Amino acid sequence: MNRSTKMSLSEKQMGYVLIFPALLIILVIAIWPVMRSFWISLHDIRLNDPTKSEIHSSYGLDMERYVSTLPNLLRYVKREADSAEGSSKEKLNALQVQIEQMNTSLNQTGEVASRYQMIDQLLLDFKPVPTELKYVSLSNLQTESIKNTLAEIRAVLLQMSEQKLLSKPEGALGVIQGIEASIIEPNFVGFAYYKKFLTDARMWGAMYNTAFFTVISVAIELVLGILIALLINRPFRGRSLVRATVLIPWAIPTVISAMMWKFLYDGQNGIVAYLFEQAGLIADMGMLLTTKAGAMFSVILADVWKTTPFMALLIFAGLQTIPQSLYEAASVDGATRTQQFFRITLPMLKSTILVALLFRTLDAFRVFDLIYTLTGGAPGNSTETISIYAYKTMFAQMSFGEGSALAVIVFLCVALISIGYVKILGADLLSDGSSK
Amino acid sequence: MKVAKRLTSAGLTLLMAFSLAACSSTPQQASTDTTPSQPSTPTAPKTEPSQPTAEKIKLVYARGKDATDSTKKLVEAFQKAHPNIEVEIREMPADSGQSHDQYVTMFSAQSSEIDVFDLDVIWPAEFAQAGYLLPLDRLMEQDGIETGKYIKGAMDAGNFGGQQWTMPKFIDAGLLFYRKDLVSEAPKTWDDLIAQAKATKGKGGTKFGYLMQAKQYEGLVCNFVEFSASYGGKILDEQGKVAVNNPATIKGLKKMIEVVKSDFVPSNVTTFMEPESHTAFLEGQAPFIRNWPYQFALAQDQAQSKIVDQVAIAPLPAGDVGSAAALGGWMGGINKFSKHPKEAWEFLKFMTGPEGQKISAIEGGLAPTYLPAYEDADVQKASPLFANKDFVDGVSAAVSRPTTPIYPKISEVIQIEVSKALAGQQTAEQAVQNMETQMNDLMRN
Numbered sequence: 001m002n003r004s005t006k007m008s009l010s011e012k013q014m015g016y017v018l019i020f021p022a023l024l025i026i027l028v029i030a031i032w033p034v035m036r037s038f039w040i041s042l043h044d045i046r047l048n049d050p051t052k053s054e055i056h057s058s059y060g061l062d063m064e065r066y067v068s069t070l071p072n073l074l075r076y077v078k079r080e081a082d083s084a085e086g087s088s089k090e091k092l093n094a095l096q097v098q099i100e101q102m103n104t105s106l107n108q109t110g111e112v113a114s115r116y117q118m119i120d121q122l123l124l125d126f127k128p129v130p131t132e133l134k135y136v137s138l139s140n141l142q143t144e145s146i147k148n149t150l151a152e153i154r155a156v157l158l159q160m161s162e163q164k165l166l167s168k169p170e171g172a173l174g175v176i177q178g179i180e181a182s183i184i185e186p187n188f189v190g191f192a193y194y195k196k197f198l199t200d201a202r203m204w205g206a207m208y209n210t211a212f213f214t215v216i217s218v219a220i221e222l223v224l225g226i227l228i229a230l231l232i233n234r235p236f237r238g239r240s241l242v243r244a245t246v247l248i249p250w251a252i253p254t255v256i257s258a259m260m261w262k263f264l265y266d267g268q269n270g271i272v273a274y275l276f277e278q279a280g281l282i283a284d285m286g287m288l289l290t291t292k293a294g295a296m297f298s299v300i301l302a303d304v305w306k307t308t309p310f311m312a313l314l315i316f317a318g319l320q321t322i323p324q325s326l327y328e329a330a331s332v333d334g335a336t337r338t339q340q341f342f343r344i345t346l347p348m349l350k351s352t353i354l355v356a357l358l359f360r361t362l363d364a365f366r367v368f369d370l371i372y373t374l375t376g377g378a379p380g381n382s383t384e385t386i387s388i389y390a391y392k393t394m395f396a397q398m399s400f401g402e403g404s405a406l407a408v409i410v411f412l413c414v415a416l417i418s419i420g421y422v423k424i425l426g427a428d429l430l431s432d433g434s435s436k
Numbered sequence: 437m438k439v440a441k442r443l444t445s446a447g448l449t450l451l452m453a454f455s456l457a458a459c460s461s462t463p464q465q466a467s468t469d470t471t472p473s474q475p476s477t478p479t480a481p482k483t484e485p486s487q488p489t490a491e492k493i494k495l496v497y498a499r500g501k502d503a504t505d506s507t508k509k510l511v512e513a514f515q516k517a518h519p520n521i522e523v524e525i526r527e528m529p530a531d532s533g534q535s536h537d538q539y540v541t542m543f544s545a546q547s548s549e550i551d552v553f554d555l556d557v558i559w560p561a562e563f564a565q566a567g568y569l570l571p572l573d574r575l576m577e578q579d580g581i582e583t584g585k586y587i588k589g590a591m592d593a594g595n596f597g598g599q600q601w602t603m604p605k606f607i608d609a610g611l612l613f614y615r616k617d618l619v620s621e622a623p624k625t626w627d628d629l630i631a632q633a634k635a636t637k638g639k640g641g642t643k644f645g646y647l648m649q650a651k652q653y654e655g656l657v658c659n660f661v662e663f664s665a666s667y668g669g670k671i672l673d674e675q676g677k678v679a680v681n682n683p684a685t686i687k688g689l690k691k692m693i694e695v696v697k698s699d700f701v702p703s704n705v706t707t708f709m710e711p712e713s714h715t716a717f718l719e720g721q722a723p724f725i726r727n728w729p730y731q732f733a734l735a736q737d738q739a740q741s742k743i744v745d746q747v748a749i750a751p752l753p754a755g756d757v758g759s760a761a762a763l764g765g766w767m768g769g770i771n772k773f774s775k776h777p778k779e780a781w782e783f784l785k786f787m788t789g790p791e792g793q794k795i796s797a798i799e800g801g802l803a804p805t806y807l808p809a810y811e812d813a814d815v816q817k818a819s820p821l822f823a824n825k826d827f828v829d830g831v832s833a834a835v836s837r838p839t840t841p842i843y844p845k846i847s848e849v850i851q852i853e854v855s856k857a858l859a860g861q862q863t864a865e866q867a868v869q870n871m872e873t874q875m876n877d878l879m880r881n
Contacts (some may be wrong), residue, residue, distance in 0.1 A: 047544050048566040048841070068571065072598065126570065126777035128546065170674065174598030181565070181597075202852075267704025268716075286703030292859065378652035379706050380856030396533070397844045398540060 034411055041194075041404035044187040048398045051184045058186055059143040061112070061136045064129040065182035067119045069175055074099060076172040088165045095153055102149045105142075112136055135184065143183060150180055193405035202381065203389065203406075210385040212296065213371075214364040217303045221360060222353070224304065225311025230345075232312070233319045243316075250309040258373035261302040265289050265374075292382040295375050299383050303370055307363070311356055318352025319345070351425065358421040362414055386410055491520060493779050498526040498553040500535055500766075506800030513795060514786045521779050532556045533654075543568035543771065551774040552784050554605065555767045557836065558843050561596040563769070565841035569601040570770040575781045576600060589763045590805040593836050601769060603788035606802035608728045608764030609834035610662050611827070612750045613735070615743060618642070618723040622750035626666070626691050629724065629753045633700045636723040645700030647713040647725040652855040655709055657837060657847050658762035659726065660854045664688035665835045666755030671850070671875075672838040678879060681872040688755060689857060689864040696858045706858055718742060726752060728764060729831075732821055733801055749821065751830040763834035765805070797822060803831055842878055849874045 009017065046052045051062050074096065081092035107113040115133055122129050138146075154176050161169030197203040232243050249257065264272040267286035276282045288294045322345065330340050368387040371377065377384035377392075390410060394403025499507060511523045528535040536559065542549065543566070555563065563569050576583070583591050583600075587607055594602035612629075614622055618640045623629035633645025649655035661671070669685030672678060696705055702716065710727065714734060717725040720742045725731065734740070735747040751759040768788050770780045786792050793804040798818040809815050816823035838846055849871055857867035 048540060048562055050567040053544060065567065069597075069599075072573075076598065126774075128548075128773045171598040173675070174596070178597040178599070267702060267707065284703050286705075286707075288704075290704050290706045290859065292861065376652065378855055379859040380652070380861050381852050382859070382861075392848065395537065397842075397848070399845075 034408070037404045037411070038408050041401055041408050042188060042190055043401045044189050045401040045404075046399050051181065052187055056184050056187050059138045059140060060184035061106075061138055062134060062182040062184055063112070063115055063119050063136055064123070064134050066179065067116055068123055069178040069182065070099075070103060073172065073175045073179060076168070076175055080166050080168070080172065083167055084165060088160060091156060091160065095156060098149060098153060102146060106146070109136075138183075146183065147180075150176060187401075189401065193402050194409075196402075197405060197409060202384075203386075203409075205381060206384050206386045206389045209296070209383060210365060210367070210387075213300060213303070213367060213383075213385065214361060217300045217307075218357065218360050218364050220300070220304050221308045221311045222357065224308045225315050225356070226349075226353075228308065228312035229315035229319055232316060246312060247309045249306050250313075252306070254306065254369045255373050257306050258302065258370045261298070261305075262289075262374055265298050289375060290379055292379065295379060295383045299371055299374055302374060303364065303367070306370070307360065311360060314356040314359075315349060315352055318349045321352075322348045354421065354425050358418065358425065361417055361421070365414060365417060366410070386413075492522050493520060493776050494522045494524060495551040495776060495779055495783055496524050496526050496549060497783065498528055498539075498550040500528050500532065500554060501530040502527075502800070504800040506796050506798075506802070509799050510787060510792055510795045513791065514783060517786065518779075518782060521782065523783060526550060528554075539563075539568070540566075543773070546773050548771065548773040548775050550771055551776055551780040552768060552770055552787075555602055555769050557590070557593045557608075557763060557765045557767060558847075560594045560602045560767060560769070561839045562841045562843055564596040564599070564601040568772055570772045570774070570777055570780075571599045571601060572603065572770070572781075572784075573600050575785075579785060581785070585807055587805045587807060587832050587834075589832070589834050589836050590765060590767075593763065593765075593839060594767050594769075596839060596841070602767035603769075603784055604805035605766045605768050605788055606793070606796055606800075607805045607831050607834065608803065609761035609831045610658060610726055610752055610764075611729060611731075611761060611830055612752050613717070613725050613727060613731050613747050614750065615640070615720075615723045615746050616748045617746045619748075622748070623724075623753050626663075626695070626753045626755055630695065630698065630700075633724055634698075637700045639723075641720055642722050644702050644716070644722040645698075645724065646695065647708070647717055647722045647727075648695070648701065648705065649708050649710060649713055649726070650696050650701075650706045650858055651709050652706075652851050653709060654847060654851070656854055657850045658764070660689070660692060660850060661762045661835055661837055662726070662752055662760050663692040663755070665760035666752070666758060667691070668755070668757040671846070672840065676838075676840060676879075678872055678875040680875060681868050684756070686864050686868050689854065689867060691755065692854075693857055693864060697860070706855070729803055729821060729827075730801075733819070749824065749827060751826055751833075759830070759833070761830050761834045763836040765803075803827075807832075845878050846875060849878070 008014075040055075043055050044052055045055065050065070077092055077096050077099065081089055081096065084092055107116065115136065119129050119133060122133075154173065157166070157169065157172050157176065160166050161173065166172070228246060232239060232246065252260075261272075264270050265288045267273060267284075267289065270285065270288070273282075273285040273288050276288065277285050282288065282294065288298050326344050326348075327340055330344060335343065366387050367385055368391065371383055371385055372388055372391070375383045377388050386406065387410060390403055390406035393399055393406055397403075497511070507525055511525060514523060515521065528538060536556070539553065543563070560569070564571075581603075586604055590604035590607050591600075594600055594604065612622065618636050619632060623632050629646065636642065637645035648659055650659065664671075664685045665688070667684045667688040669682060669688045670679045671685075672680075695701060702708065713725055714727055714731055716722060717727070717731070718735060718741045732747060732749060735743055736745070738744055752761055753759065768784045770777060770784060774780050787796075788805070790806055790809060793806045793809050794812060794815055796802045797804050797809060797815045801819050803822065804810065804815065810822055810828050821827045837843070840846060853862075853867040853871045853874075856862050857864055862870070
């Protein structure tokens, strides 16, 4: 017996071993992606810009772009010089020399020179340039001098084009831009995106829309959910049928129900819009989707319609766990229906309601498909939520660093909300008696 | 124990938060995207893969869905002329925004699976900047392509950073369609249009006077560009600097607000995209509509149109400086990672050259970008539009949307600010000012 206790772990250590797989899972599927998103959000990464498509930590040169644009620049300058006269001809010739000098000084590093030849040949044959040839790193000094030279050339060209001395100014100026774009800069931006979003009116607008939508729709859903749950908990004929039908809105895929509501709200033929107009709720059928308040109202109504059944179902499940004997005892003591509801039903339902609220709040906070399909954020961004903003930034504009920053912000909000709920819930549910 | 419990509960919180956050955004692209240059739905038949011989080179050509047989005919004609090249057609989604995202994914992975592909007119700058396209200057010079014979705006849309990246395939431009039976003479100016729309509303079973696209999406940018440019307004100047804040743009935007807020457009016109507006027009609900050329063919379709043979076409109304139509249309480009760039160029050259454009015009009803094609009798016979001088003039004068690699961002700024102005949340002056600040911020980065 003694030997075996030596080998085995203490109870406390054993506990950690048991928890370890869970921690590992949390680390891999929860913490790591968030950390990764956070890391990406500190960089300026754009999928549609080759010099920014990955994380660069130092200066460099996109050789492929450089090699394919430099001859163009020389050709443009030469062509301009050929057609120019007098002093401007001299200026252009001087420019040409300057460009060539810049190129030679770059080529002094043997690496650049040898690669230049290879890449030039590849480009001539229309062959793709392999990634290992593509990027050369530059020292800060080199980068500085190239940038200065290009800026000088651009200034001269710009001045000449303003004096109408060039025959095709946009050509040479465009190519200069192309060469400037071949310089790779370190794209670490730190907390610039967070700083940007914290002062971004659009972000706060989206945040406000999200919060407004969440609070209002969840509140309505909670009240309606409790009412429906109480109703279907009572014995009446055809109760099971009603219980099943109540779930229908929830069972319809969100995108489809959003499309459905879009037709119901339509300003020409929408039946809901028509009914509202007849009831005098709105002045004109078109108002539902074209005004700020109307669009927000429409979105909330559609969401309430869709997810109240979910709320009702959860609360209904909670209702069924309350023992009937409590009510019997209460009525023996002479408690009224209202008293029974507030003294027995609500307190017994507390944890059920909190769980339901947690689910719905997080769900509502991340709302995407319903609004994307129904309004797309229109009119004038008055229904744009934070998830839609993140989606547009990340996928429509391919700005991954920026989008990641928004995603991290969404994550922080969601984490805050859940921590808040878990704090309240924790006292009730997650605690195992240590607080007792 | 306590520590462990804390850890688990913290972990649970995070896990819950994350797993809920993770399933939040299902990237399902809806139709917020670019100009629907062709409202194409049915599937074009794929070309039958013929027996590959040893020396035969196979190209893959990707394009959006084609409702007609024109692509197939085009490929057949090309293969006849170039027996050593076989072309396979790869269909992309009809929604051009979806295609855009697929192309970007494919090319950023440096895939060589497609050789030649179609680009929406607003993509070339972005794709060129991203290094997805093969520059065509050298090839065009070699083969003596006369750029002057193409519609200038369409050719320019493929020019970025002083280099030519794409060849124009066909062109689209905003046009005014009107009911011949209700309107005796097409309006010349916007004020003229407003007056006529007011007067005609309600006549001949119509419910509205004018239809346009005013939802917060790419089509709104086109409508805005048309109003603004007809008063001389600009978004970016020739140097690519932000030039949106000027009296002409404000005047154009004010006119646009006036039209959208008037009682002769549908009260929910700010939810209208092309389908909503063309449906209402086909139902005979309005005497005027601003739309792309496909509207004409649609109006002639017995199956869905109640106004067959009653539709005429005119350039859009003019502002202070004249009429302006937004340029739409498609270009052809070569994937830089293509394994057969020379053959790909042969195909692109054929497709966008006189023969190819003639086939597309006759079989597909697409407006050529190659100007001499409009003098061709067969082309003129194909559609009354192509023989109509107003159409050719309107299309040739089309104004392109800003050519910039960050076009998606610029477009979004315009969509939001114009949409806010149309919804009455801000004045035209404020909208233009907001656009200027935001665009300048974007340009600086």
